[in-house]
Amino acid sequence: MPQAVSTRRKQPASAQTTCVRNSGDSRLAANFKNPIKVLHCSEADAEHRKAKRQYAHTFHLRNVICVASAWINLPEEWKYGILLHEIGHLGAGQDASERSANKDVKEYIGVKIHYRDGKYGNRLESIKRSDVSFVESWLKIQGVRNAISR
Numbered sequence: 001m002p003q004a005v006s007t008r009r010k011q012p013a014s015a016q017t018t019c020v021r022n023s024g025d026s027r028l029a030a031n032f033k034n035p036i037k038v039l040h041c042s043e044a045d046a047e048h049r050k051a052k053r054q055y056a057h058t059f060h061l062r063n064v065i066c067v068a069s070a071w072i073n074l075p076e077e078w079k080y081g082i083l084l085h086e087i088g089h090l091g092a093g094q095d096a097s098e099r100s101a102n103k104d105v106k107e108y109i110g111v112k113i114h115y116r117d118g119k120y121g122n123r124l125e126s127i128k129r130s131d132v133s134f135v136e137s138w139l140k141i142q143g144v145r146n147a148i149s150r
């Protein structure tokens with residue numbers, strides 16, 4: 001198994017945007033040919049310290065969703081909501097909007113992303129409680145489990 005190819009940029013793209021984007025190109029379905037990995041990333045931790053609702057980013061490493069350590073302890077509705085949203089970004093590509101990332105999730109996974117305010121952050125992606133077990137199984141089938149099974 002080849003190592004994830006680094007597309008790391010010199011400058012962290014944290015800025016103020018909710019999600020980091022740079023070099024995506026293919027649709028979600030195409031991405032599924034390669035396993036998506038979930039990795040802890042210290043830059044994600046730094047972004048989370050700056051902006052509470054920031055728990056994850058994509059397009060830092062190829063086919064990798066980087067998460068802050070705080071993401072691990074989120075309740076499942078938020079943990080998976082954020083993860084699916086980031087998977088949507090991988091599919092929708094670097095220039096895609098938040099909306100189109102969520103549209104890809106709905107189209108390819110069949111789960112709707114909701115935004116909720118709360119103690120974990122405002123306007124944070126989440127899924128319905130009733131979607132949790134489906135999403136959990138779906139992620140396992142796709143091999144997206146590194147950080148989840150901890």
Ligand SMILES: [Zn+2]
Pocket residue numbers: 018019085089098101
């Ligand atoms: Zn986003």
Ligand SMILES: [Zn+2]
Pocket residue numbers: 041042043044057060061066
């Ligand atoms: Zn990262």
